[in-house]
Amino acid sequence: xxxxxxxxxxxxxxxxxxxxxxxxxxxxxxxxxxxxxxxxxxxxxxxxxxxxxxxxxxxxxxxxxxxxxxxxxxxxxxxxxxxxxxxxxxxxxxxxxxxxxxxxxxxxxxxxxxxxxxxxxxxxxxxxxxxxxxxxxxxxxxxxxxxxxxxxxxxxxxxxxxxxxxxxxxxxxxxxxxxxxxxxxxxxxxxxxxxx
Numbered sequence: 001x002x003x004x005x006x007x008x009x010x011x012x013x014x015x016x017x018x019x020x021x022x023x024x025x026x027x028x029x030x031x032x033x034x035x036x037x038x039x040x041x042x043x044x045x046x047x048x049x050x051x052x053x054x055x056x057x058x059x060x061x062x063x064x065x066x067x068x069x070x071x072x073x074x075x076x077x078x079x080x081x082x083x084x085x086x087x088x089x090x091x092x093x094x095x096x097x098x099x100x101x102x103x104x105x106x107x108x109x110x111x112x113x114x115x116x117x118x119x120x121x122x123x124x125x126x127x128x129x130x131x132x133x134x135x136x137x138x139x140x141x142x143x144x145x146x147x148x149x150x151x152x153x154x155x156x157x158x159x160x161x162x163x164x165x166x167x168x169x170x171x172x173x174x175x176x177x178x179x180x181x182x183x184x185x186x187x188x189x190x191x192x193x194x195x196x
Contacts (some may be wrong), residue, residue: 001026003080004179006171007091008050011043014097017066018042018052021168023158023176024076032158033076034169035069036060050166067102074104081109086137086175088113114140114175137174138165146177 005022009015021034038061042054052060066073077083085091088111099106115134122135122143135143141151152162155173163170 001079002082002084003077004084004172004176005091006085006168006175007094008052008166008168009046009094010039010041011046014094017094017098018046018057019050019168020066020073021159021172022076023172024080025176025180030158032169032172034159035064035073037066037069038063039065066098070099070102070104074099077106077108082112083108083110084112084114084175084179086113086115086140086171088115114179118143137171137178140178141174144178144181146174146181151177 002025007017008019016039019036024031038058096106119132124133126133151174156162159169
């Protein structure tokens with residue numbers, strides 16, 4: 001089973017995870033999960049990016065913390081043969097911290113960082129002209145000609161909602177499309193019906 005994930009957090013350094021979204025792909029089957037977590041504080045910069053205040057998260061989570069959902073998350077992650085995210089160093093740093101706080105150990109059989117692994121493919125020059133920079137997720141989608149509307153349509157099918165970039169559901173779906181459609185088909189133009 002392959003698990004695609006994205007997190008939204010209280011800031012750039014642990015910190016806590018405020019939202020965890022993932023898609024579990026097994027054969028032709030897909031199961032998506034989204035979780036919000038109650039936290040005491042969200043840095044203003046982080047809140048400006050993802051829009052989740054501590055007050056809003058208390059409502060969205062129903063008061064549940066990461067620790068309250070740890071058994072479910074751990075079980076899903078242990079089933080995964082491969083965990084994919086667009087910046088595994090960042091996401092895994094927060095996951096390790098959350099697992100540790102809950103008295104658990106975060107483990108991953110295999111990982112794939114789409115940000116690092118697709119740098120040479122996307123070939124986006126660094127501002128100083130020396131080599132290539134890591135592509136943002138939006139740039140990876142742009143490379144594969146996956147537009148925002150396609151992500152929103154897939155998000156509605158997979159998560160039952162439509163959001164925008166920096167909501168973990170949207171970003172997880174964008175990652176899922178990029179690696180399922182972009183890297184696994186010959187055509188550069190794709191539609192939802194090609195894979196769902």
